[in-house]
Amino acid sequence: MKCKQIVKELADYLDEALDPTLRESIELHLEKCKDCRLVVDTTKQTIQIYCNSEPAPLPQTTRQRLHEALAKHLRRARA
Template identity: 70%
Template structure:
């Protein structure tokens, strides 16, 4: 395993879809290569930050328009 081959396998490594042999080989490389370790750690962090980000509340106007559209379709005001 080297830096180039790690990138080829990185997608499956991040998604935990590698067999144990390949996974171990990557982890051995990561223990030696500071650059690749930082790439993996900061990429995991990137995914985590986006995944954990909460969607902003809808504006009142947007909620009202959604409400009106649903009333028309569903036939009665939302609770």
């Protein structure tokens, strides 16, 4: 399981729509990869804020943090 793949499956993973085998591979990767964990945590937080609040634009800081984490992660995954 590669970092890029994690990012690709992230939406389904957070939706709990993945098959158990794939889910397990992601969780294994997350245990070892701090960067992916950061991306997953940030995304989770973003979704929680989004779901728990009135329909409103995503807080600017959260969106920025998410973008920064993703950009940083993708840069590193490509290297």
